[in-house]
Amino acid sequence: MKLKILVLFAAWTLIGCKREPKISSADWTSISGRLQYREADQKLELKSGNFTYSIDENKFPFKKIVLLNASMAGYITELGAENAIAGVSSPEYIYSEKIQQLVQQGKIQDVGNEQKYNVEKILALKPDAILTNYIASFDNTYQLLKNNGIQVIFLDEYLEQQPLEKAAYLKLFGKLLGKIEEAEKKYQEIEQNYKSLKKEAAGTKEKPVVLANEMYGDVWYLPGGRTSSARFITDAHANYILQNNTDEKAVTMSFEEVYAKAGSVQYWVNAGNHVSKKEMLSINPLYSRLNVFNNGKIYVITGRERQKANDFFESGVVRADVVLKDYIKIFHPSLFPGYRLTYMKELP
Incomplete structure (x- = not known):
């Protein structure tokens, strides 16, 4: 099941979109x-x-x-x-x-x-x-x-x-x-919910630094700066570490390259579907060198997962407003009192 979800999530961020001219x-x-x-x-x-x-x-x-x-x-x-x-x-x-x-x-x-x-x-x-x-x-x-x-x-x-x-x-x-x-x-x-949420997030004072995705083997596949993942993070009023990148596909980096950029990261999102930090380390011990792993917060996309099915890749495709609200709640926890994350979950 984990392999299936990882492959789905990798595909979601790996594939870029070449725009066709719009019909006028x-x-x-x-x-x-x-x-x-x-x-x-x-x-x-x-x-x-x-x-x-x-x-x-x-x-x-x-x-x-x-x-x-x-x-x-x-x-x-x-x-x-x-x-x-x-x-x-x-x-x-x-x-x-x-x-x-x-x-x-x-x-x-x-x-x-x-x-x-x-x-x-x-x-x-x-x-x-x-x-x-x-x-x-x-x-x-x-x-x-x-x-x-x-x-x-x-x-x-x-x-x-x-x-x-x-x-x-x-x-x-x-x-x-x-x-x-x-x-x-x-x-x-x-659409109205999304725009309203984005505006509310923009009014917050804090703009935390964010890392996304994880490593597969020896390569870290980070969302390019113009992928939907990066847009969600930006619209949630946070600084994605590759926000100035112009790729609409995943950007591949070594651990050392990510490490050099991640010193001030406070939140790590879309970190697969792990169940604990201990499990993450068993897969990749290098994670223990990241400040965000030891002192920050890590979120996985298993808030609505049942056996082999993950609703992030289903209703989450449509409900962009709910996905954005999850990100805003993660980066700005004082907003939306009483709101519980839908698709995301904090890693214990």
Whole structure:
């Protein structure tokens, strides 16, 4: 389970986002530089990364979909549209209780995992669409599904580095699932909360220094200065040690390089899913040399974890406001009296 979470978190910070030019037409709904859509000539025209789609309006709302990525479940549950899911891959990594209940009841089918999808089962479900991140090694599988008349839509929300743009994918899910008004209302709530929280944090006097992520082997993968992780830290009114970096992907450093920058660090966040400092040291004794390890506070992302599933990578993808509130509460503990962290947890 730990390996799975570490890989997910590494992917979340390792992969950068190359921005596509935005479409300027006023009738397009622009989610980000990567995602735009509009209704034209009784079709939904969609541009997602390098892929474009033109889907007949009479296909909507989708009543039966297959999800091949657990992160997309967060958008579905936020809209209360779990009953539209006919199949999921690797259901053991999905946190949603409602989805898990539907899996147990046989109403949602397990269609394989990222090593091998069960194409026969997917075809038997006859879904209106499959929603997935694009993985080049599965091109043959995607083509087989398309050849059998199944709409395959690639949505690479994990590449987005602006928290609110990632949350705004909710609008597209609302369109696909016939919950446009609900999606717009939910997104406006998230956006307003986020901006209000950011403003409140900016009014605090303290601006602590922050370290993020951890080592894998001999390399420390720190979020680049323009990744979503770095933006959360900055918006929570803290100084990230690489805040002046301009990368939208992870920056690799040796322990010594991090050590040289981390002398004044007060908080260490996103430190994997460890259960104690003792366990961290058993994996990497070098951590004991860090001042923040001995005198600061360390936070892991296991506040909502159940067996192999971690809600940080699910509802946390959508609820940027709640993630930001966690960070603000960590860096400015006097704010929000009585608030308990949602996705984060202090390491004992």
